[in-house]
Amino acid sequence: MPKPLEDEEQRQAAEKIFRRKVPDVVQDVEKGCKCAKTYVHLPEALDFGEAMKQVKAVVGEAWEVREIKQLLPKMRNCCEVQSSRVNKADGLRNLCQVAGIPLENVWAFGDDANDVRMLSEVGWGVRMANHLPALAGIGHDTTEHTNEEDGVAKYLEKHLLKSSSET
Incomplete structure (x- = not known):
């Protein structure tokens, strides 16, 4: 079985997403580093649902574990592990307070379940055309184009x- 990222298509896609080599998360956490989100790839898992339950048991209640259908081309059995204490809505609210911008004057775009609060709490929340079902009906509008099609722009x-x- 080929090692991850030996496939040229996967390697190129990874380089677009990750600007630097992804560190050993376990070692970094043991050193006291904090993170808000990481991805776990379990290529050998025969029952990925059960593997995700095991990941959830290890990380505990302070973390959400969600399956990622395709992080990189041809890569299966991936999940996202995200702190339930960190939310984009809170970060955006704090940024707006520092900048003196009322949250009702902010437009935000999202495509995933972790964007629900952000799209609900800003002045104008917009779902991407390729949003996950968890965002159905959230926010005020939907783009005509996906992330890959420069939907926000x-x-x-x-x-x-x-x-x-026009004015």
Whole structure:
């Protein structure tokens, strides 16, 4: 069986996502480093549902464990492990307080279940065209294009730049 990232397509996709080599998370956590999210790849797991239950048992209640259908091309049996204490909505709210921007003046875009609060709490929440079912009905609008199709840029161009150039 080939090692992860020996496949050229996987390696190139990984280099786009991860700008530096991903550290050994277990070693980093043992050293006292903190993280908000990490990904676990279990290529040998025959029953991935059971493997995710085991990961959840190890990380504990302070962490959410969700299956990732395709982190990289041809890669299966991946899950995301995210701190339940860290949320984009809280980070955005704190950033807005520091910058003096009312949260109701903020537009946010999301595609995953971890975006529910953020899209619900900002002034204008927008689901990406390729959003997961967990976001159905959340926010105010949906882009016509996916993340891979520059959906955010095209949405902003259509809804902000076009409007401002007409005035």
